[in-house]
Amino acid sequence: MRPIVAAPDTPPDRGAAxxxxxxxxxxxxxxxxxxxxxxxxxxxxxxxxxEYHELLGPGVYQFVSNQWDAARDFVEVVNIARDTKFxxxxxxxxxxxxxMRDALEIVEVGPGRRALVWKGERLxxxxxxxxxxxxxxxxxxxxxxxxxxxxxxxxxxPGASLRIAPARRRPLGVG
Numbered sequence: 001m002r003p004i005v006a007a008p009d010t011p012p013d014r015g016a017a018x019x020x021x022x023x024x025x026x027x028x029x030x031x032x033x034x035x036x037x038x039x040x041x042x043x044x045x046x047x048x049x050x051e052y053h054e055l056l057g058p059g060v061y062q063f064v065s066n067q068w069d070a071a072r073d074f075v076e077v078v079n080i081a082r083d084t085k086f087x088x089x090x091x092x093x094x095x096x097x098x099x100m101r102d103a104l105e106i107v108e109v110g111p112g113r114r115a116l117v118w119k120g121e122r123l124x125x126x127x128x129x130x131x132x133x134x135x136x137x138x139x140x141x142x143x144x145x146x147x148x149x150x151x152x153x154x155x156x157x158p159g160a161s162l163r164i165a166p167a168r169r170r171p172l173g174v175g
Contacts (some may be wrong), residue, residue, distance in 0.1 A: 035062040041081035041138060043103070045094075047074050052090050055100045080135040085117075085125060091133055105141050107132040112149070118142040 037060045038044045044056030049072055056075065078086070086104060094100045109115045109129045117125040117132075119139045125132075134141055 035060055036075055036077070037061075038077060041079055043078050043080055043135070045076040045078060045088075047076065048072060052094045052097070052100075055094075055097065055103060081138055084119060084135050084139060084141075086133040086135055091131070103136060105134045105136050105143065107134065107143050109145065112147065114146050114148055116144045116146060118144070 036044065038056055038058050040058045042058065044061070045052065046054045046056055061075075080086075088094065095104075095106070107115045107117065107127065108131055109127060111129050113129065115125075115127045115132065116123060117127065117134060119125075119141060124141075125134075
């Protein structure tokens, strides 16, 4: 068993810590039991001491701990089917974990370029410069980096195209 707990704001059906006082324990002795279920379309981000610790795949995780601290261990559950584009304030530190890096498609877009990210056969995102992350599951992804100077991009379907309007610069005004 792994010592993990559900985040305090986790809905009750997703798993939550249950505090039980057991008979025979000294006064004030508390033992914690709980479980968290991660469905096939979800991933769990396990944090320990507010630092990313591990990516949890689908399954049921149980814990027993007599020294539980909400600030020490918590799991953030992410729906990868609904939120294919992964945005997290700790993304850079998470990418040091090889399992997490393998689960994500990392797209680095340089200045003057855009990335067209296809989710299956549909255009899902048109993203600008920067680092972007997308879950590789449950949909097949395809990334195409295009130069902003191009005014037309050929799409996978015959005869279809996408026009890219050049970025407009607005003058900075006072007032």
